[in-house]
Amino acid sequence: MCLNGQPIRRDLEARLGREVRITNDANCFALSEASDGAGRDAGVVLGVILGTGVGSGVVVRGEVLDGPNAIAGEWGHNPLPWPRDDERPGHPCFCGRSGCIETWLSGPGIERDHLAATGEPATAKDIAARAAAGDAACAATFDRYEERFARAIAHVINILDPDVIVLGGGISNVDRLYANVPTRWAAWVFSDRVDTRLVRNVHGDSSGVRGAAWLWGSVDS
Numbered sequence: 001m002c003l004n005g006q007p008i009r010r011d012l013e014a015r016l017g018r019e020v021r022i023t024n025d026a027n028c029f030a031l032s033e034a035s036d037g038a039g040r041d042a043g044v045v046l047g048v049i050l051g052t053g054v055g056s057g058v059v060v061r062g063e064v065l066d067g068p069n070a071i072a073g074e075w076g077h078n079p080l081p082w083p084r085d086d087e088r089p090g091h092p093c094f095c096g097r098s099g100c101i102e103t104w105l106s107g108p109g110i111e112r113d114h115l116a117a118t119g120e121p122a123t124a125k126d127i128a129a130r131a132a133a134g135d136a137a138c139a140a141t142f143d144r145y146e147e148r149f150a151r152a153i154a155h156v157i158n159i160l161d162p163d164v165i166v167l168g169g170g171i172s173n174v175d176r177l178y179a180n181v182p183t184r185w186a187a188w189v190f191s192d193r194v195d196t197r198l199v200r201n202v203h204g205d206s207s208g209v210r211g212a213a214w215l216w217g218s219v220d221s
Helices: 009-018 024-034 101-105 105-116 124-132 135-162 176-185 204-213
Strands: 046-050 056-062 165-170 199-200
Touching: 024 046, 024 165, 024 204, 046 135, 056 101, 101 105, 101 135, 105 124, 105 135, 124 135, 135 165, 135 176, 176 199
Parallel strands: 046 165, 165 199
Antiparallel strands: 046 056
């Protein structure tokens, strides 16, 4: 965060003596998956990162959508929509607000929710593995997670209406999300039917650096 507001691209270009193209990791992930990954040939791709934080990138017809404030896709720092009474006011977020989507849907958010419900500390990876093995308490944690994820991503679908949502980050490895979340989000999406697809990434941990390369498109670097 110490680099916020600093002219990093200008400084790098001056040091390297050449043009530099730069964007955040979620945008790079989304561009990689939109170019030749799980969102290939889709008009609008939302690349969602679910890991230690929550963010996303938006690619429209092969181009990263940045916006004048360079914050397009920052859904993780909106409040969890349609909150229940026991979800208010929410947990403090590093951004200075409370109740952000990131505090619920990140890996640390899963761990915090599981601890509050069971009194048992566990990592998000362990909770996922135990849920898959039939542990009732861990399965209940992911049931709550999926319902919150459905609410949160329905908000984005209502605004952006992407063709495909590609998941990345450690939590994207949880198989049950792809079957369960789409069955839940219809209750929150303002449409009689939801044709948006929720899919796993193709390029895994390589998508970020691949997307950085794709920033050049067909330009000779």
